[in-house]
Amino acid sequence: EVQLVESGGGLVRPGGSLRLSCAVSGFTFSNYWMSWVRQAPGKGLEWVATIKRDGSENNYVENVKGRVTISRDNARNLLFLQMISLRVEDTAVYYCVRLAGGHFDYWGQGALVSVSS
């Protein structure tokens, strides 16, 4: 059974930093591109970042470039999202998702990141 379990969410002040982790199981992690997708409270879905199978290529949505870094540890089946200089508008549930040919076929339950003073 494919499982993706996020951790590391919480409350942070504007300008602060946070690192999300996603532990995956049930499939060969190193065979898949992975992504983070977020959802602000009461809003729609927004793709945030994607990382290639071996970690050699990353892509980001424009409004997080320079503030967010996606990375992975294929030996430990872990996906990460390092966020710095957090803004109020970064408040959202962040989902760890598996990318399969462009669409997202498996989703974690999400980690809530709240940015507030």
Next chain:
Amino acid sequence: ERVMTQSPATLSVSPGERATLSCRASQGVSTNLAWYQQRPGQAPRLLIFGASRRATGVPSRFSGGGSGTEFTLTISSLQSEDFAVYYCQQYNQGLSFGGGTKVEVK
């Protein structure tokens, strides 16, 4: 950037009735389009990819169609568990979602 527009924003339908949701791309995306269902308090779930291919375990009452810039998701006979928000997503160039359509009980 491909902008995805979904309509209507809210669709009121009675159980057992047919629902048709629309998704329009600002530029052609071929059939590189997926649909997701999100029930309250839950993560999204993949329903359709490749514009018309049902994901594993998705009931046959869900069907997708279209190509280029115009797409539809049809639910042939709404069940209680189908009242949810539905999102389209293109993956022809970059990755982007539509704003969603909420299917509510009429």
